[in-house]
Amino acid sequence: MKHILITGGAGFIGSHVVRQFVNNYPDNLIVNIDNLTYAGNLLNLTDVEKKSNYRFVKGDIVDEDKVFSLFEQYRFDTIIHLAAESHVDRSIANPMAFVHTNVLGTVNLLNAARHIWNQDYHDKKFYHISTDEVYGSLGEDGLFTEETPYDPRSPYSASKASSDHFVRAWYHTYGLPVILSNCSNNYGPNQFPEKLIPLFINNIIHNKPLPVYGKGENVRDWLYVVDHAMAIDLILRKGRIGETYNIGGHNEWKNLDLIRVLCKIMDKKLDRAAGTSEKLITYVKDRAGHDLRYAIDASKMLDELGWKPSVTFEEGLDKTVDWYLENEDWLNQVTSGDYQTYYQQQYGS
Ligand code: NAD
Ligand code: TYD
Numbered sequence: 001m002k003h004i005l006i007t008g009g010a011g012f013i014g015s016h017v018v019r020q021f022v023n024n025y026p027d028n029l030i031v032n033i034d035n036l037t038y039a040g041n042l043l044n045l046t047d048v049e050k051k052s053n054y055r056f057v058k059g060d061i062v063d064e065d066k067v068f069s070l071f072e073q074y075r076f077d078t079i080i081h082l083a084a085e086s087h088v089d090r091s092i093a094n095p096m097a098f099v100h101t102n103v104l105g106t107v108n109l110l111n112a113a114r115h116i117w118n119q120d121y122h123d124k125k126f127y128h129i130s131t132d133e134v135y136g137s138l139g140e141d142g143l144f145t146e147e148t149p150y151d152p153r154s155p156y157s158a159s160k161a162s163s164d165h166f167v168r169a170w171y172h173t174y175g176l177p178v179i180l181s182n183c184s185n186n187y188g189p190n191q192f193p194e195k196l197i198p199l200f201i202n203n204i205i206h207n208k209p210l211p212v213y214g215k216g217e218n219v220r221d222w223l224y225v226v227d228h229a230m231a232i233d234l235i236l237r238k239g240r241i242g243e244t245y246n247i248g249g250h251n252e253w254k255n256l257d258l259i260r261v262l263c264k265i266m267d268k269k270l271d272r273a274a275g276t277s278e279k280l281i282t283y284v285k286d287r288a289g290h291d292l293r294y295a296i297d298a299s300k301m302l303d304e305l306g307w308k309p310s311v312t313f314e315e316g317l318d319k320t321v322d323w324y325l326e327n328e329d330w331l332n333q334v335t336s337g338d339y340q341t342y343y344q345q346q347y348g349s
Helices: 012-024 064-074 088-093 095-117 155-174 196-205 225-238 255-269 299-305 313-326 328-334 338-347
Strands: 003-007 029-034 054-058 078-081 125-131 178-183 185-187 210-213 219-224 244-247 252-254 281-284
Touching (some): 003 012, 012 029, 012 225, 064 095, 088 095, 088 338, 095 125, 125 155, 125 225, 155 178, 178 225, 185 225, 185 313, 196 210, 196 328, 210 255, 219 225, 219 255, 219 313, 244 299, 252 255, 255 313, 313 328
Parallel strands (some): 003 078, 029 054, 078 125, 125 178, 185 219, 210 281
């Protein structure tokens, strides 16, 4: 029986990864450590919380005593590390929280794994989940490959780049069996409505302005979150130790084009006249240091592991909008309280 630790499993991507592993591997024990920040929500996991191969532990990955005693208790052979502060705008407002969790938290986990494995690395894996934002910003052309030099430009991407460097340092220095993947922008059910797609869905539902940064010309490469969870599963099973895998959707969209498509879908689903949601588009001050374009060359994933996205953007967006419309309780719960303060500070209304 494998003992798998998933960090940040109550968050957006983490909850899909927990679901994937709990359901697909009933013989493995899945332990989820999450300290339930504003972005973590146990409502994301109600369908698996009672399964016998699942445990939840509330805890901070930076807390050395907690993490070391958890490793002693469960003697994990596998770590899938997703816990992080993840939102660029918040990193601009409060960079230290990103250094704390993303850098110190990662090093704490690396130390705990090294300590507990005590150089017996047979059948052990430390899998670190990262982002394409570590590569910086592309111009009109080109794609990020696994060889693209790091050039992070936001406090978020700098903290993730730093954590990636530490993970590779533990591989080279101590021989820790690590694997990394760097993924493009995810979207789908359970994403906190501070990121573009769920924020705009929520605002359209409530007839609130859609704050487009700058001219809406920035480009992102969007991947449905379940496809990311499936890629993580595959990399864990078949990926090579010490390697990095870039995961992407082959799905580049200029923000404004994506927003227009989303507006059309929302008009239809909400039975509103065509063009209603687009009228909510409001151009606001650009994000500081706003990266122009991210796009992934995922050919290593295809060539080595046979992975490609299973869901088209049209299908994924449709499923995502349906999920938010069917889960208004979830939306209302996460947008009460602190969310109002965040929104006021970020958007001023
Ligand atoms: P998220 O913000 O939705 O969730 C993060 C989770 O980590 C939350 O449940 C939170 O409570 C938990 N957490 C935060 N600090 C913690 C701490 N100190 N101790 C324990 N738990 C803590 O993030 P997400 O979008 O699901 O991203 C998950 C991972 O995937 C991150 O490492 C992120 O960098 C990476 N990633 C995200 C995307 C994306 O588009 N969202 C793309 C590529 C990579
Ligand atoms: P986001 O979802 O924050 O992801 P990231 O910055 O990590 O790629 O933003 C996606 C794109 O949408 C990015 O170019 C910034 C832009 N954006 C807006 O125009 N308005 C908003 O209110 C938000 C949150 C994002």
